[in-house]
Amino acid sequence: MHGIDKIKASLKGHTILITGGGSGIGYATAKLFAKMNANIAINYLPEDTESKNRVKELKEKYINIIEVPGDVSQEIIAKRIVFETIEKFKGLNFLINNVGIGLVKDPIAFDDLDQLNDNFWQKIMNVNLMSAFYCSRIASKELIKNKGTIVNVTSISSNGKRGTSIPYAVSKGALKTLTVSLAKSFAPNVRVNAVSPGFTESAMTNQRSEEHKKRMAKQTLLNRIAKPEEIAETIFFLCVSGSYITGETINVNGGHGFNY
Numbered sequence: 001m002h003g004i005d006k007i008k009a010s011l012k013g014h015t016i017l018i019t020g021g022g023s024g025i026g027y028a029t030a031k032l033f034a035k036m037n038a039n040i041a042i043n044y045l046p047e048d049t050e051s052k053n054r055v056k057e058l059k060e061k062y063i064n065i066i067e068v069p070g071d072v073s074q075e076i077i078a079k080r081i082v083f084e085t086i087e088k089f090k091g092l093n094f095l096i097n098n099v100g101i102g103l104v105k106d107p108i109a110f111d112d113l114d115q116l117n118d119n120f121w122q123k124i125m126n127v128n129l130m131s132a133f134y135c136s137r138i139a140s141k142e143l144i145k146n147k148g149t150i151v152n153v154t155s156i157s158s159n160g161k162r163g164t165s166i167p168y169a170v171s172k173g174a175l176k177t178l179t180v181s182l183a184k185s186f187a188p189n190v191r192v193n194a195v196s197p198g199f200t201e202s203a204m205t206n207q208r209s210e211e212h213k214k215r216m217a218k219q220t221l222l223n224r225i226a227k228p229e230e231i232a233e234t235i236f237f238l239c240v241s242g243s244y245i246t247g248e249t250i251n252v253n254g255g256h257g258f259n260y
Helices: 024-035 049-061 075-089 118-146 166-186 210-218 228-240
Strands: 015-018 039-042 065-067 094-097 149-153 191-197 249-252
Touching: 015 024, 015 075, 024 039, 024 049, 024 094, 024 228, 039 075, 049 065, 065 075, 075 118, 094 118, 094 228, 118 149, 118 166, 149 166, 149 228, 166 191, 191 228, 228 249
Parallel strands: 015 039, 015 094, 039 065, 094 149, 149 191, 191 249
Antiparallel strands: none
8 A cells, every 4th residue: 555645635625524433434534634634524423432532543643633523414513514614614515425235244144135124235325325315405605615525435335336235236236326416416616426435444344254354355356355545536536637537437446346
């Protein structure tokens, strides 16, 4: 991983809101933007003490960071978080819809359809899909005014490849479709894209066995799983560069599927 230390930019005066920003890809994105002196609003669940502690450490190093805890899968809470961010920093330039859940420790739900009850489906769809819709719609006026950017974090599962469960894969596939729909709706003033990570080190994937991780690594051309910082690089690119890219999903998967 060589690229992360070469990224240089001055984002002073620019504001980014990251949902699910207390761990994994979201936290790596927050750290990268913090190095560029951006204003950062980091969202996480109030009961997530590990995320709270990570954000606290980041705030001790960088001053332009606020915490906006709350469940953004609920529209009223998403509204409060977006407005709180805009009020604090007097604007919003980048929205990263990163929050996501899988809910199962083993990928058994693909094989056991009896597990897929309505509550299971609704929880995953609310967090993985509706949170992105709520935040994007609520933030749209400010982003249009500032000619901002939205980046949604989907998954390798959005391409129909195996994920933690059928609802997880469907939710990420729907998020990919939402990306295109929002790009159309907010054009030409707001660019909307997505990143589709392969198997990446995170709290979710850390539940997998070492054997599973090795198997996933062998399915990539780079023969390893991704670090969250490597996904953050592409999120950063889509926000501050890529000025003629919208409605696209960028695969960041180490060449997954090409190694048989």
